[in-house]
Amino acid sequence: MATGAARPRRATIHDVAAEAGLSRGTVSRVINAERYVSDEARVAVEAAIARVGYVRNTAARNLKTQQSHAIGLIVHEPHSLFLEDPVIGAILLGTNAILSEADYQLVSLVIDSDRDSDRVAEYLSGGFVDGVIIISARSGDPIAHAVVKLGIPAAFVGHPPDIEGIPFIGIDNFAGAKAITERLLATGRRRVGMIASALDRDSGQDRLAGFRAALGDAFDPNLVVDYPLYSHGTGLSGMRQLLSRAPDIDGVFAASDSIAAGALDGLREAGRRVPDDVGIVGFDDSAWALRCQPTLSTVRQPADALGRLAAERVLSQLRGEQVPKFGTLLPTSIVWRDSA
Amino acid sequence: MATGAARPRRATIHDVAAEAGLSRGTVSRVINAERYVSDEARVAVEAAIARVGYVRNTAARNLKTQQSHAIGLIVHEPHSLFLEDPVIGAILLGTNAILSEADYQLVSLVIDSDRDSDRVAEYLSGGFVDGVIIISARSGDPIAHAVVKLGIPAAFVGHPPDIEGIPFIGIDNFAGAKAITERLLATGRRRVGMIASALDRDSGQDRLAGFRAALGDAFDPNLVVDYPLYSHGTGLSGMRQLLSRAPDIDGVFAASDSIAAGALDGLREAGRRVPDDVGIVGFDDSAWALRCQPTLSTVRQPADALGRLAAERVLSQLRGEQVPKFGTLLPTSIVWRDSA
DNA sequence: TTGTAGGCGTTATCAA
DNA sequence: TTGATAACGCCTACAA
Numbered sequence: 001m002a003t004g005a006a007r008p009r010r011a012t013i014h015d016v017a018a019e020a021g022l023s024r025g026t027v028s029r030v031i032n033a034e035r036y037v038s039d040e041a042r043v044a045v046e047a048a049i050a051r052v053g054y055v056r057n058t059a060a061r062n063l064k065t066q067q068s069h070a071i072g073l074i075v076h077e078p079h080s081l082f083l084e085d086p087v088i089g090a091i092l093l094g095t096n097a098i099l100s101e102a103d104y105q106l107v108s109l110v111i112d113s114d115r116d117s118d119r120v121a122e123y124l125s126g127g128f129v130d131g132v133i134i135i136s137a138r139s140g141d142p143i144a145h146a147v148v149k150l151g152i153p154a155a156f157v158g159h160p161p162d163i164e165g166i167p168f169i170g171i172d173n174f175a176g177a178k179a180i181t182e183r184l185l186a187t188g189r190r191r192v193g194m195i196a197s198a199l200d201r202d203s204g205q206d207r208l209a210g211f212r213a214a215l216g217d218a219f220d221p222n223l224v225v226d227y228p229l230y231s232h233g234t235g236l237s238g239m240r241q242l243l244s245r246a247p248d249i250d251g252v253f254a255a256s257d258s259i260a261a262g263a264l265d266g267l268r269e270a271g272r273r274v275p276d277d278v279g280i281v282g283f284d285d286s287a288w289a290l291r292c293q294p295t296l297s298t299v300r301q302p303a304d305a306l307g308r309l310a311a312e313r314v315l316s317q318l319r320g321e322q323v324p325k326f327g328t329l330l331p332t333s334i335v336w337r338d339s340a
Numbered sequence: 341m342a343t344g345a346a347r348p349r350r351a352t353i354h355d356v357a358a359e360a361g362l363s364r365g366t367v368s369r370v371i372n373a374e375r376y377v378s379d380e381a382r383v384a385v386e387a388a389i390a391r392v393g394y395v396r397n398t399a400a401r402n403l404k405t406q407q408s409h410a411i412g413l414i415v416h417e418p419h420s421l422f423l424e425d426p427v428i429g430a431i432l433l434g435t436n437a438i439l440s441e442a443d444y445q446l447v448s449l450v451i452d453s454d455r456d457s458d459r460v461a462e463y464l465s466g467g468f469v470d471g472v473i474i475i476s477a478r479s480g481d482p483i484a485h486a487v488v489k490l491g492i493p494a495a496f497v498g499h500p501p502d503i504e505g506i507p508f509i510g511i512d513n514f515a516g517a518k519a520i521t522e523r524l525l526a527t528g529r530r531r532v533g534m535i536a537s538a539l540d541r542d543s544g545q546d547r548l549a550g551f552r553a554a555l556g557d558a559f560d561p562n563l564v565v566d567y568p569l570y571s572h573g574t575g576l577s578g579m580r581q582l583l584s585r586a587p588d589i590d591g592v593f594a595a596s597d598s599i600a601a602g603a604l605d606g607l608r609e610a611g612r613r614v615p616d617d618v619g620i621v622g623f624d625d626s627a628w629a630l631r632c633q634p635t636l637s638t639v640r641q642p643a644d645a646l647g648r649l650a651a652e653r654v655l656s657q658l659r660g661e662q663v664p665k666f667g668t669l670l671p672t673s674i675v676w677r678d679s680a
Numbered sequence: 681t682t683g684t685a686g687g688c689g690t691t692a693t694c695a696a
Numbered sequence: 697t698t699g700a701t702a703a704c705g706c707c708t709a710c711a712a
Contacts, residue, residue: 010467012689023699028691036697055466059408060689062399063704093452100459105468108448112433119440126395127350128445232631265633291572291631293605352705363683368707376681400705403688 011052020048031056070105071095071314072129074120074143076136087286087303088135091157094307095133102315104130111143121146131314133157133307153317155310159202159327168327169309173203173283176299176332177210180281181253183297184340185214189251189279193223195238195263197230197255207255207283223249230255235262243270251340252280257288260296260339279340294338302330351392360388371396410445411435411654412469414460414483416476427626427643428475431497434647435473442655444470451483461486471654473497473647493657495650499542499667508667509649513543516639516672517550520621521593523637524680525554529591529619533563535578535603537570537595547595547623563589570595575602583610591680592620597628600636600679619680634678642670 013031017024022041029037030045048054062068073095075088096106107129109120120143124132131153137144137160144163147154156168184192194211198204208226212219225241227234235254239262242249254260260282264274272278274294282289285300309328316323353371357364362381369377370385388394402408413435415428436446447469449460461483464472471493477484477500484503487494496508524532534551538544548566552559565581567574575594579602582589594600600622604614612618614634622629625640649668656663 013691014689024690025692025699025701026697029698032691038697041698055462057403057689058466058468059399059402060704061691063397063403063688063706064690064692066704068399093450096450105447107445110433110436122395126398128398261631268633287627288631291601291628293608353707354705364706365683365685365708366681369682372707378681381682397705400688401707403690403704404706404708406688 010057011054012057013054015052016045016048016054019052020044066127067130068128069103070107070129071099071311072107072109072120072124072132074109074111074132074134076111076138076141087284087301090303091135091307091310094304095311096307097304098308098311098315104315117142124152125150131318133310133314134160137163153314155313157306157310165325167313167323167325169306169313170202170327170329171301171306171332172329173206173332174210174213176283176301176334177207177253178214179210179332180283180297180299180334181211181214183334183336184251184253184279184281187251187275187279187340189340191223191246191249192218192251192253193220193225193242193246193249194253195235195242195255195259196224196226197234197259198228199226200228204255211253222246230258232258232262232265235259235264236266237262239263239266240270243267243272250278252278254280254282257282257284257286257292257296257298260298261288261292264292264339275338275340281340285335289335289337292339297334297336297338297340299332300335301332305330350397351394352397353394355392356385356388356394359392360384407470408468409443410447410469411439411651412447412449412460412464412472414449414451414472414474416451416478416481416483427624427641430643431475431647431650434644435651436647437644438648438651438655442651444655457482464492465490471658473650473654474500477503493654495653495663497646497650505665507653507663507665509646509653510542510667510669511641511646511672512669513546513672514550514553516623516641516674517547517593518554519550519672520623520637520639520674521551521554523674523676524591524593524619524621527591527615527619527680529680531563531586531589532558532591532593533560533565533582533586533589534593535575535582535595535599536564536566537574537599538568539566540568544595551593562586570598572598572602572605575599575604576606577602579603579606580610583607583612590618592618594620594622597622597624597626597632597636597638600638601628601632604632604679615678615680621680625675629675629677632679637674637676637678637680639672640675641672645670 013024013027017027022045026037026041027045030042073092099106111117111120124146132147133155134144135157137156139162144160148163148166154166156166159168159170196204196208223246225238227238252263254263260280263280267274267278274280282296282298285298289296289298313323353364353367357367362385366381367385370382413432439446451457451460464486472487473495474484475497477496484500488503488506494506496506499508499510536544536548563586565578567578592603594603600620603620607614607618614620622636622638625638629636629638653663
């Protein structure tokens with residue numbers, strides 16, 4: 001046993017076979033729900049399993065089948081994302097739900113440094129996992145490339161910038177941005193601006209495009225500012241800039257909740273009331289949304305579904321099925337709170 | 341291999357032995373850093389390993405040694421904690437660091453429902469993990485009791501309310517609360533109150549005791565309010581109550597950052613400036629701390645160390661060493677920002 | 681110090 | 697439909 005404290009020996013197929021008065025082969029067939037087992041035998045085996053308290057030995061099975069029955073979930077940037085973003089947690093939960101149904105173990109691999117990155121790459125090539133789900137891969141990601149090279153069944157959550165041939169699951173940033181902007185306009189706002197961000201990424205571009213589509217002819221490029229980072233600081237600076245350009249602004253779409261939180265502070269320092277003077281909406285429905293004062297109206301990502309679908313994509317590949325080598329975009333929903 | 345896409349067969353000890361011109365036994369001894377291996381043999385084996393790209397087959401090793409070389413990290417309440425509390429993430433990182441050094445795989449087991457709880461209990465009894473780290477166990481926790489019953493090497497992070505015989509690693513809530521209150525007093529505050537919480541738990545009691553100790557004779561029970569939950573709502577209500585009891589209050593120790601955030605909003609609605617009129621400090625150094633306006637002065641938990649130590653406790657037990665059956669309290673530190 | 685060989689618990693192939 | 701029997705890759709006495 002694993003430790004000095006003597007735990008009782010676990011029952012094996014051998015014990016079950018003896019108990020049921022059948023062969024190990026038959027027991028194995030029952031356990032794996034194979035065909036060619038008589039009902040009689042099945043019942044006897046199931047009873048025996050219950051009596052001796054049999055639990056399958058994973059190591060032996062893995063050794064024999066040459067599979068690990070484990071799927072790796074690779075998460076980057078723990079400090080900024082894993083630790084704070086509820087979206088990641090929800091993805092993890094969704095993934096876990098699907099995988100455990102299918103009798104697969106989820107192994108979370110956190111990448112926190114270059115050393116981790118190397119170690120994980122080695123881990124993957126060691127056959128410790130049968131498949132991989134990668135969250136928030138970035139351009140030039142070494143792990144993503146290692147996965148492609150090794151040919152491990154994989155799926156991305158979020159659109160990887162420069163990888164081909166691996167399915168990904170993302171959200172419809174365009175539709176989400178368009179929908180919430182329309183909702184904001186429906187509250188009667190006349191001068192609506194946007195604090196855009198990360199225009200070098202799909203998510204940033206698509207959110208801006210959605211905003212523009214919602215405004216149609218009323219779109220005014222002068223009311224759009226953009227910054228590289230989805231951050232509180234971006235929101236603060238962006239709001240100041242917007243206010244100086246258009247003091248009569250009465251609505252703002254922030255490209256993320258963190259930006260919206262910053263914008264809220266910008267509005268506060270300018271003495272504007274939210275939502276009375278200015279309505280503001282965000283994107284992500286992240287931890288910020290509920291902590292802001294007032295709470296944020298925003299776009300919710302179906303994070304749980306993102307995780308579930310990614311897991312299903314990997315499992316499909318494991319079954320040898322064809323999976324779309326392109327992406328799947330999931331719809332978002334609007335959460336309307338107090339900020340607009 | 342795991343999938344249809346044919347990946348090359350992995351090299352085994354057999355291949356390495358052939359390549360090095362030695363026996364499998366010797367190769368195994370080199371791999372496991374055992375004694376009685378000549379330098380000559382070691383060098384030859386290491387070269388052969390590199391040449392054939394050998395990676396140890398975990399399943400075979402686990403089968404032979406009857407160990408899983410995996411440690412479970414059990415986290416409860418994902419929605420309220422795992423997903424939002426950076427402390428949990430840091431604990432995870434610390435645990436992972438120690439475990440991977442010792443060649444153990446960390447398996448995160450998230451408990452999200454009663455069904456999960458049963459499944460995890462079964463998982464544990466299945467020998468899938470050699471040891472367990474349990475975060476934030478609560479009174480009557482079924483998993484905690486299952487662990488005790490199974491006799492699996494384990495460690496708690498945080499003080500479990502009603503479990504004996506398992507080491508735990510916690511923080512010194514008393515000292516942390518005392519220190520930050522003293523710091524608050526040192527800024528010249530004269531009327532300092534506290535919004536206490538969770539007085540049915542050690543953490544809540546100890547934080548209140550620390551506050552009281554710091555004030556000494558100046559302690560005024562009238563300036564302490566308490567609520568059951570560590571939450572934003574608690575902070576808002578608590579601050580209102582404190583303001584009505586003592587309009588001249590100029591300092592507040594909130595029992596958690598979330599409470600401090602609520603108190604900040606309470607102060608804002610009353611037109612008090614922070615830190616000019618009232619200084620406020622929190623506890624945890626959680627995600628709230630940096631998102632508040634102004635940012636929070638608070639008590640930081642050594643979350644990383646918490647995780648590392650818990651991992652070490654479990655590894656010690658695995659080695660058959662005696663570990664303290666009682667708790668270890670780690671010191672906290674103060675992070676001074678803008679709210680006081 | 682090195683080599684040999686048995687067996688860990690499964691699954692899968694082949695006969696029966 | 698069932699039973700016997702090889703592996704899977706590794707560790708570890710024990711023998712040399």
